[in-house]
Amino acid sequence: MSPAVESGDVVDDVRRAIFEGDFVPGQRLIEVDLSTQFHASRASVRSALVQLAGEGLVERIQNRGARVRAVSLDEAVEISEVRMVVEGLCAAKAAQRASEQDLATLRGIATDMRAAVDAGDVLAYSELNRRLHATVRSVADQSVADAVLDRLRGQNVRHQYRLALLPGRASVSLPQHLEIVEAICARDAGRAEAAMRAHLASVIETLPQVGSPADA
């Protein structure tokens, strides 16, 4: 028999289950069910649900239990608007703080992005997109902004995911990504922030096209 699992793992398990779609928005999360599913005590599950509610991933109502929170399209737009300004801040800081090594990494991602678009490899481009944003945040070295972005990304991971699959999306965002890299390499903070904001503004404009994740 496996020993008792400490609560920290349960949070990760449930969070991953939500991310991977094992738990769909609106689905009830019943404490005893989760405790058997993840081999944890009910107290651990309970603590995990409180924590996930704080992250905005689940919704808890007094005496009625928890369910996976569904984010509406309107809310996804608001989330992306906040992301826009905060990632803009990160881009500006990155332009100020990047080492030569960092710039080389960014240029490498830019090159690979071009290649992925040429090859029509949507999946590779999507991964590079993730890496570019992650690298900018890492270079910016803003722990608070980073934490805020993590929280926000968790909430509309579903919307994000569907966006990358839109046909022709890559050819629109590629020049925006290249401009971000170029601005940072030029160490122009203002231009880097503007480029990042322009890119995410474009993402926001595209969001309604992908529709609400409910009607898949």
Place this chain on the structure above:
Amino acid sequence: MSPAVESGDVVDDVRRAIFEGDFVPGQRLIEVDLSTQFHASRASVRSALVQLAGEGLVERIQNRGARVRAVSLDEAVEISEVRMVVEGLCAAKAAQRASEQDLATLRGIATDMRAAVDAGDVLAYSELNRRLHATVRSVADQSVADAVLDRLRGQNVRHQYRLALLPGRASVSLPQHLEIVEAICARDAGRAEAAMRAHLASVIETLPQVGSPADA
């Protein structure tokens, strides 16, 4: 004897105690002590601590308990930088969405601010400052940005508070506040965002002068 207190109240009680300085940064928060102090069960306290850890107000270490989190000056600066861009977003949205009624409220606050500075009433000015920022956020009607700002404000409430007491601070920030109101009343989103950012940039510059709250 008062009946058992539900956990929701404990969160508020502890949060308020931290805000009001009853619990100082670094202070250990022992579960049984809190449960007697707030007439709650240990489970409620425990749940409250998990929640507050999610809000970034307390720090919890495995098997070592919880303590009030101390935010360094560097972190306070980072928090304010994020606040700068997010409140900038709110100011821009407010400029787009404000009703005539909203504009009247803002102009009223501006008038009162001038009067408070003339009268040298620091406390009244501080309260008006709070009201101005709250009104802008309310008019912007951005629930996500609002939640982010609430979280951030909770973490450096101590730094904020000390700032208002700096002599001569009001005369510096008054024109900035007036410019924010003017820009919103002109329905100029770009100018409103720039004004809000300039104001908070000024706050950030001033932060080091107030020093770390530890050495009071």
Place this chain on the structure above:
DNA sequence: GGCGCAAGGATTGTCAACAATTTCGTCCGC
């Protein structure tokens, strides 16, 4: 047939006791 209503099941909230871990003081050997 529709509607109020009570009983039952399902689920969450609370509590007290127990186990595990850390911390602190003490004592022994050097």
Place this chain on the structure above:
DNA sequence: GCGGACGAAATTGTTGACAATCCTTGCGCC
């Protein structure tokens, strides 16, 4: 006098049971 091992106290983590609440189902009544 000092460092390390031992042990007790303090504190957190976990468990199981019980109480409170909500939802469903079936019944009687209009």
